[in-house]
Amino acid sequence: MRPIDLRSDTVTRPTPGMREAMARAEVGDDVYGEDPTVRRLEERVAELFGKEAALLVASGTMANQVALGVLARGGDEVICEAGAHCFAFEGGALSALWGIQARTLAGERGVLDPAAVEAAIRPDDPHYPRTRAVAIENTHNRGGGKVWPLQAVRAVGEVAARRGLALYMDGARLMNAVVASGTPARDYAAPATLASLCLSKGLGAPVGSVLAGPRDLVQEARRLRKRLGGGMRQAGILAAAGLYALDHHVARLAEDHANAARLGALLSQLPGARLQFPVETNLLFVAFDGRRAAELAPRLREAGVLCNPEGSRPDLLRFVTHLDVGASDIEEAARRIAAAVGA
Structure with a gap:
């Protein structure tokens, strides 16, 4: 039985076309600024976001930490939503790497209230840390x-700009937001000082x-990337995959959204199953009454469906659709889940 892997969209494997693009990539030493494919990718994303410059880094976590390390200093404070990745899922890096503390706010499904952001900005008083930036995560x-x-985004950006703060947008799944909303990436990025x-x-x-962001801040980000050991050499092999993805894998995100909605509709029909949120993109959160996620996830794995306990609640499972999961996989996953939960 082939497992249907719905743990995360990070489990995707390069398609044959992407592998071919990687194999053919023209490369150089990117630490010297000599990899032409990396430069093309950086220019492409800078143009996509309407920014002056961009920098390839190894991961979303590195992008978040480099960005916030540029925008704040030791003893400073960054405002973010309580469940933000930069605060909750990066090993305490804000404090460990930069001596920055987070001031967390409760959002509406992660979306911050501009009035709450403004109220959280510290007064100019030596008793308090300096508030330097606001971080948002989209999706x-x-x-x-x-x-x-x-x-x-614009409302929070307006508060930040008026109060002299930077705005950072963690674009972990930004193109999912672009496809789902029809909003261009450039419009999303416009209020942000830095965006990833x-x-x-x-x-x-x-x-x-x-x-991506202003040229001087991106240059400083390059310095911090090096400090973290993130300088890469013949990284054009990796950049070619990114360029291929931007050319071929953006519009098809709508398929992932449709598959997540279909899985949500099927699972919501099961006795005791409850969707935590309406499905907007490719993430689906489901609770089964009276069942612990830590108990159900291994049972579902045995049934051939891989998913993760979400962590914020003991009964919540997260399912994520992606390009390695087709519509027929969704129907089969629902059947397997129904059988496993029923058993």
């Missing part, structure tokens, strides 16, 4: 793949994120 993972409405784009989730590249 928001713990919000069930919630798409930030453009007007919400992850290539290794729904876009299907094996490695990498790209951070």
Whole structure:
């Protein structure tokens, strides 16, 4: 029985076309700035976001940490949503790497209220840390793949700009938001001082994120990337995968969204099953009454469906659709889940 892997969109494997593009990539030493394929990818994302420059980094976590390390200093504070990846899922890196503390706010499925953001900005008083930046995540993972409405991004950006703060947008699944909402990436990125784009989730590249913004800040980000050991050599092999993904894997994200909605509809018919959120993109959060996620996940694995306990609640499972899962897999996954839960 072939497992149906719905743990994350990070499990995608390069397609044959992507592998061919990687094999044919023109390369150089990127630490010297001599890899032409990396430069093409960085220019492509800078143009996509309407920014002056961009930088390829190894992961979304590295993009987040480099960005916030550029925007704040030791003893400073960054405002973010309580479930934000940069705070909750990066090993305490904000404090460990940069001495930055997070001021977390409760959002509506990860979307921050501009008034709450403004209220959280510290007064100019030596008793308090300096508030330096606001970080948002689009789509928001713990919000069930919630798409930030453009007007919400602009409203938070307006507060940040008026109060002299930077705005960072973690684009972990930004192209999912673009496809789901019809909002261009450039419009989403416009209010942000720095913005990132992850290539290794729904876009299907094996490695990498790209951070974009003003040229001077991107140059400082390059310094921090080096400090973290993130300088890469013949990285054009990886950049070629990113370029291929941008050319071939963006529009098809709509298929992942449709598959997640279909799985949600099927699972919601099972006795005791409850969707935590409406399905907007490719993330689906489901609870089964009276059942612990830590108990159900191994049972589902035995049945041939891989998923993860979400962690914020003991009964919640997360299912993520991606390019390695087709519509027929969704129907089969639902059948396997129904049998396993019923048993």
